[in-house]
Amino acid sequence: GESVGLHLPTLSVQEGDNSIINCAYSNSASDYFIWYKQESGKGPQFIIDIRSNMDKRQGQRVTVLLNKTVKHLSLQIAATQPGDSAVYFCAEDYNYGQNFVFGPGTRLSVLP
Amino acid sequence: EPEVTQTPSHQVTQMGQEVILRCVPISNHLYFYWYRQILGQKVEFLVSFYNNEISEKSEIFDDQFSVERPDGSNFTLKIRSTKLEDSAMYFCASRGTVMNTEAFFGQGTRLTVV
Numbered sequence: 001g002e003s004v005g006l007h008l009p010t011l012s013v014q015e016g017d018n019s020i021i022n023c024a025y026s027n028s029a030s031d032y033f034i035w036y037k038q039e040s041g042k043g044p045q046f047i048i049d050i051r052s053n054m055d056k057r058q059g060q061r062v063t064v065l066l067n068k069t070v071k072h073l074s075l076q077i078a079a080t081q082p083g084d085s086a087v088y089f090c091a092e093d094y095n096y097g098q099n100f101v102f103g104p105g106t107r108l109s110v111l112p
Numbered sequence: 113e114p115e116v117t118q119t120p121s122h123q124v125t126q127m128g129q130e131v132i133l134r135c136v137p138i139s140n141h142l143y144f145y146w147y148r149q150i151l152g153q154k155v156e157f158l159v160s161f162y163n164n165e166i167s168e169k170s171e172i173f174d175d176q177f178s179v180e181r182p183d184g185s186n187f188t189l190k191i192r193s194t195k196l197e198d199s200a201m202y203f204c205a206s207r208g209t210v211m212n213t214e215a216f217f218g219q220g221t222r223l224t225v226v
Contacts, residue, residue, distance in 0.1 A: 034214050043116075043203050043217035044155060089155060098168035099145065100215060102155040 012109045019080045021106045023073040023090035032093035034100070035064060035075045039086045044102075047075070047088075077108075085110045114138040116218035118204050124224045125194055133189045133221045135204030143207040144187045145215060146179065148172070148200040155203065161187065194225045 013019045025033070031052040036044035050057045050064045050073075057064050063076040073090050087107050091100040117136045125131050137144050146158040160167040161179055169177075178190045187206075191198055201222050205215040 036217075038155075043219045046214045046216065049214055091155075095168060098160050099157040099170075101157065102147075104154045
């Protein structure tokens with residue numbers, strides 16, 4: 001079936017640098033996407049979302065970009081901090097909200 | 113800030129035993145979900161629930177699983193006869209509306225089947 005996937009399973013960045021985490025999706029009917037952050041032993045925590053009628057959305061230090069032409073989603077974190085170290089999942093709103101399909105996740109490690 | 117709460121945080125059970133995982137969704141939310149995450153793997157959808165019935169379920173959610181919202185506040189996941197492969201983190205989530213809003217997740221219940 002259609003699913004959401006990630007290009008990079010791990011990403012290491014220097015503190016203060018910008019991070020970019022990528023995600024590919026295959027369900028062209030999906031119209032809503034979410035990035036979640038998961039710290040060790042905790043549940044997924046909402047970071048930012050974007051609807052399919054937008055191509056960019058900014059939050060505090062985070063930006064999500066959506067390219068519907070190539071079905072690609074990215075999360076940009078500015079000035080990465082140690083507290084940003086976690087696993088990041090993109091999630092696709094699938095089947096008109098009946099469930100979210102999560103990607104496999106990218107582990108972000110922030111180096112001092 | 114409202115949050116989804118789950119109990120217990122950790123449950124150890126013997127294979128073949130029944131377990132009930134409990135969740136209190138955010139009040140006034142209408143859509144409820146259970147997900148599971150095997151250690152080191154991605155978050156997998158189990159079931160969604162709305163208006164006192166299952167909206168959608170995955171292949172994982174077989175006859176051994178059931179969900180219930182018995183009293184208007186709790187949302188439970190029951191596994192009738194646990195197997196070793198049921199060991200995972202189980203996350204409950206709730207959502208106010210179904211379209212274009214984020215789901216809020218609880219902290220999870222770690223289920224260990226021995």
